[in-house]
Amino acid sequence: MSAEPAESPVAPRKVRPFYWSVRRELWENRSIYLAPAAIAAVVLFGFLVSTFRLARSLRAAMAGVERDGLMMPYAATAFVVLATSMIVAVFYSLGALQGERRDRSILFWKSLPVSDAVTVLSKASIPLLVLPVIAFAVIVGANLIMLIWSTIVALLNGFDPRELWGRLPLAFMWLVLGISLPFLALWFAPVFAWLILVSAWARRMTILWALGPPVAVAIVERMAFGTSYVSKLLERRLSGGFTEAFSAKGQAKAPVDSIEAFDPTRLVFIADLWVGLALAALFLFAAIRLRRSRDPI
Template sequence: MSALPWTRVLYWSVRRELWEHRAVLMAPAVIGAVALVGALLSTFRLPAALRSLEAGSAKDGDMLMASYSFMALAVLLTGLLVAAFYSLGALQGERRDRSLLFWKSLPVSDRMTVLSKAAVPLVVTPVVTFAVIFAAQLLMLVWSTAVTVANGISPAVLWKHADLTTMWVVLPYGLIVNALWQAPVFAWFLLVSAWARRTPILWALAPFAIPAILEGLAFRTSHIGGFIGERLLGGFAQAFSVDGKAEAAIDNIGQVAPLRVLAQPDLWLGFLFAAVFLAAAIWLRRRREPN
């Protein structure tokens, strides 16, 4: 009997992770649903806002798009938090509940197991995040259009100021860039999860938080803290702001610059550290026993 292709093994390994950790799928969907309900309830103010727009009020146009942006931000942050907690517990949890012994009995290598776990925050979470945001915003737009027509207002006024085309193009690009930028962060979390016997979140944060605090107390500087913040949140600036400077948000597709992002040494240095961390996590899983 021939062995399964590695792509198929990886696919089913990721499916297994999602089956065991349904919060990866459910949490963004729940937050998206809650934000959607709030947005739909707020449409009682929509007719007045649209009439103001017809009269030339730019302020109401900004407020109109704010609900769509808030929806996207809420789901995005939820996805990142879930991905972080998943990564911190992915390898430590299977030792704690001794399911490690069962999974090791299957014909799936430690390398494939760790890579499938890395694929959850780096691939699955961005896909789920975009799917939830797209579906929720589309429902918001359909409902808002119905409210607009019911109040005798041309839907063209709504569609002009709720132009989601750019957002739906920039968002997946931004999610990909952010995942690439944060690859070493999630790889570090998996490494700590493979090593720590208890409270992996403390072991993951302490090596960076303690030096940052000591630097601030001793030298009144924040170089370490700035480095941590850049690696944790810098992906947002790279993905969603013009030239990655966090000074002006991207508002048209022409401002998207993937080549500029890919040319940054920090990105490739992050890939190098991510590869080292994942290799160490694979090595540890091969040798670790249940807690």
């Protein structure tokens, strides 16, 4: 009687600490995706109510009187969702590491086979990777709903929908957003990394500790030397990303309205971007070191 061949052991599934750490952040911080979706829903409601004026706007656009009126709601939706995502990113970063010390869950998470580096980097990936993807998906989804509804309204008013579609450069706007959102995330990387570092150190009032040192340095420089290099550097970091991404050739003179004006290849060669990424790496390294020694609050 022949012996049955032994079954080969099933290889255990490889644990992916970084992946599950990111999933944990999404489970514990639902505002990451609920806030952009909620604000988009509010804007959509306002747009649906306003479509009774769509026929008049379309006639004005066809007559050449009103060129940007049709596109304005779509661009405004993108701006509001993007601004909401930025606010969520700031407040998430401020509480990223302080929250686990405050509720003492740090004792539990440190008992798992997940390193401090993986934990900090997974938290940093939320404002740098996850939120830009969510913002882009919400913007495109909201714009598509607006386009479908506008098409229905145009048909009911006897317009050829192609007249509407030809005056809505949505594909170009989505292209600009698809390239600019990763750039903005990298541009603001030192800001998010600084906030995460502060959240790893501060016991309370993280927003004051985050704002206090740079503002104090700027004030001391102004009082002692009569210069404002620090304040200009801060202003450049907080507003320069939008100027570089959404104005023609980064000159803040005209908005991007063509590929020639956009020129996405130049974004890679902006020196301030790489300086900021080096600072972000330094701040995240310091946050990792701090998490190893910080106790619950």
